[in-house]
Amino acid sequence: MMEYKKVKAQLISVEEFREIWKNEYCLGPIQTFDSVMVSCYEDMFDHVFFESKDRIKGDKSILSLNRLEKIHWIKAALQDPDAILKSGWDKSNKSYFDNRRISIVKGNFVVVIRFTGLLKAKLVTAYEKSDISNIMRSPDFDKNSKYLKK
Structure with missing residues (x-):
């Protein structure tokens, strides 16, 4: 069973989170x-x-502590069979x-990847969604x- 650990987002600076992102996600696939x-x-x-104050505009103007506390969930979701x-x-x-x-874990945590080639992909986004019924359909x-095929 995969471990989905949360961090206390309010205790970590944005700069420290950027460093976690860089070290955990960007140094290699x-x-x-x-x-x-x-x-x-x-x-x-x-x-x-960041989340959008206005979903239509997609302004990404609000730092999401909810998303930050689940920074490690992205990797866990990708690796969860x-x-x-x-x-x-x-x-x-x-x-x-x-x-x-789309990978869905923990009931409503969503991770989206886009394939760029054989067994290669790029992260698109990750978020928690209260109603995933449309995705489940x-x-x-x-x-x-x-x-996926060789």
Whole structure:
């Protein structure tokens, strides 16, 4: 069983969190439970750990202590063989991506990756969502995907 540890976000500075992000996620790819190498980059920190005051504008102006306290959950979710795996939704084309995989753990913690090649992906985002019913209705991610087969 994977360990999902929380940190006390209010006791750690944003600079220290940026350092954790860099050291835990950006120095090399994270290997998932099924051997996908997921890359993360320093400039993704704000996207992952800030929330939008206005979802329509997507301004990412509010630092999320809730997201920060779960900074280690992203890696744990990617490495969790028991994660629920779903296909990502392309809202502009009203269809499912074949190259996006959503991992759901702990009931409602969501991690999205985008495949960039065979067994290679990039983190898109991670967040907690109170109602994941729309994601749960998505098709399961294809375990025979061209991104997983050698």
